[in-house]
Amino acid sequence: VVRYLTHQGANPIVIACNTASGAALQHVRKEFPDHEFVGLVPAVKPAAESTQTGRIGVLATPGTFRGKLYLHVKNEFAADVVVYQDTVPGLVEQIESGQIHSNRTREILEKALLPMLAKDIDRVVLGCTHYPFAQDVIQEIIGPDVKIVEPGAAVARRVQFLIGEAQPEVDPTHIFSSTGDTAILKTALHNLLFWEDTEVK
Secondary structure, three states, X not given: OHHHHHHOOOOOEEOOOHHHHHHHHHHHHHHOOOOOEXXXXXXXXXXXXXXXXXXXXXXXXXXXXXXXXXXXXXXXXXXXXXXXXXXXXXHHHHHHOOXXXXXXXXXXXXXXXXXXXXXXXXXXEEEOOOHHHHHHHHHHHHOOOOEEEOOHHHHHHXXXXXXXXXXXXXXXXXXXXXXXXXXXXXXXXXHHHOOOXXXXX
C-alpha cells in the first residue's frame, strides 16, 4: 500500500489507524526513509497527564490493545494511573453502516462505558479512527464532567507542519482506493462524510 502511495507522489503519508500504526509504522519508516509518516496511537499520554481522578478509560480494537506501540505508550506515560480498556465489539460496523444514533449503538457504548464510569474515570480515550464519528453519543453517555480525548487535531497539526507553507489547492482532488470491497468504502463515505457519487478504485 505504501509503495502504491509513494508512486502516486504522496508525502507525507498518514497511517490513519491505530492498529496498522502499531503493526507497521516503524517498519515503513525504515523501508521508505525518504518519506514522512504520521502514525496514530491512542491518546493515553494526554489523558493520563490531565486526569484528576487518576482513572481513565480507553476504547480501542483488540489489535490496538495487543500492539507494542500501545503497550509502550501505556507503560511509559500511564504507569501512575488506572487504565480501563474495552474493545466495544460491533461499534465499527455500526458506524460504517451509518447507524451511529441507533439504540444498538447506544447499547454497545453503554456496555463499555457504564462500568468505567462506575470506577470514577474522568477521561475517555478514543483509540480507533472510527470512534470520533460517535463522539456525540459517547458524550451523552459519559456526561459533561468526563472529557473525550482523541488525537485527530494533533495529527492534523503534524501533517500541516510537514507540509509547511505550501498553499492548499482551491479545489483539491480526492482519490479513494481500497484493497477490499469498494462498495463498503463507498457506503462509509456516504454515511460518514455525506459524499455522493464518489469514485472508489
